[in-house]
Ligand SMILES: Nc1ncnc2c1ncn2[C@@H]1O[C@H](COP(=O)(O)OP(=O)(O)O)[C@@H](O)[C@H]1O
């Protein structure tokens with residue numbers, strides 16, 4: 001029997017999955033690492049923490065399993081998107097990585113529109129210039145840390161840096177490159193027009209590869225540290241949302257996924273590159289060749305729940321915190337939460353907006369607040385579901401993945417707010433499963449990703465919407481939607497008082 005490993009380099013932790021040829025999950029391990037938030041709007045991580053965390057998780061996986069390591073034939077990746085890693089001419093990291101949820105770059109986004117032209121930029125990249133994307137981060141380093149920027153010879157994304165450390169070879173795959181804001185999505189190549197307009201050298205951009213491509217063997221450093229064989233083949237992998245889509249079978253038109261990790265995402269398959277949302281939804285290359293996906297992003301989804309737990313109920317586990325939320329009535333006794341803790345992307349691309357609890361009453365208890373956080377995150381994701389429906393998509397079933405899919409009541413809340421059947425898979429780790437599937441496909445185990453997905457993916461249960469709840473949530477959703485327009489100018493005035 002042969003095996004593969006899927007590595008999911010997430011924001012809260014790296015998770016590694018061992019999967020056999022039949023698509024069965026044989027083992028898993030993980031290692032957490034910290035987020036560095038020096039100021040409001042800043043979010044960084046140390047690339048070395050990803051490397052050490054992955055070594056740690058892989059060695060735990062190898063130690064737990066009884067199979068000979070020679071039978072582990074391949075490894076591939078799913079990675080948190082957009083984070084900037086800058087390397088010097090000796091391929092050494094120049095600074096902490098600036099992550100996808102860092103929103104310090106509003107000025108640089110304006111500079112991009114000024115130099116390229118907003119309409120032209122959207123036509124080339126099919127996306128807005130958003131604070132979270134990589135290109136404005138490159139411009140931020142150039143204007144704030146010029147000495148450091150002058151030493152930069154290559155830029156990479158998080159999982160590309162990890163893969164470089166595992167193989168010694170530098171690449172970026174198309175699905176992640178699409179999220180840099182520098183890829184010409186019509187031509188599938190780095191945009192020379194954008195590079196020229198912004199006076200950036202094309203030498204900064206790594207070679208592009210497809211997600212299933214073989215890119216080298218595991219080097220001795222990683223083999224020695226983890227116990228894996230240096231004969232293990234390494235395949236490029238993809239952006240976490242592309243891999244989440246692969247790992248939950250979003251491989252044809254009409255399929256929709258909701259992922260609640262640190263961020264929250266509603267994603268829909270797109271077979272046609274000429275489709276356009278004029279930047280209202282993100283539009284990126286899939287990990288499947290010649291395919292795309294559209295998505296809306298809630299910057300602080302699981303992060304909101306995590307923040308709430310760490311701030312108000314640190315001693316509780318997620319299970320303890322969420323226990324009993326099913327007994328709180330729909331609408332959390334008149335309490336609404338907006339999850340804009342680090343700004344927002346969809347539908348309000350606004351780095352300065354912040355969250356709120358509206359309707360607090362002295363009778364409210366911890367459980368009411370907890371339910372209200374779950375509902376607020378889900379309302380935010382519903383904004384994208386509604387936008388897709390307005391564009392003519394039929395969304396009657398949603399595959400739910402990520403840490404948020406662990407809780408049964410939250411899945412019921414998703415079914416009731418989305419007014420759609422929610423499908424939960426046996427593993428909520430869609431991105432890691434997608435990465436394992438890419439390794440299996442790279443090894444030639446399957447004719448195509450759809451065949452691989454049919455072997456790997458297993459439905460655990462289906463949660464149907466409850467009509468009475470759907471009606472109540474529809475009323476609450478229209479109240480929720482008014483919070484943004486009524487709080488955004490207050491929030492903008494508060495910016496100067498933030499840390
Ligand atoms: N038992 C649980 N029930 C509901 N949500 C959970 C549970 N455990 C974790 N979460 C949520 O899942 C998030 C982590 O999800 P994950 O998919 O692992 O994130 P990432 O890929 O960003 O590292 C946490 O921030 C938390 O909000």
Ligand SMILES: O=C(CO)[C@@H](O)[C@H](O)COP(=O)(O)O
Pocket residue numbers: 010011012079080081082100101132179240241260261262263264265282297
């Ligand atoms: O910025 C985006 C997508 O555009 C995020 O979805 C990141 O890719 C991080 O994902 P998680 O750590 O939440 O999985």
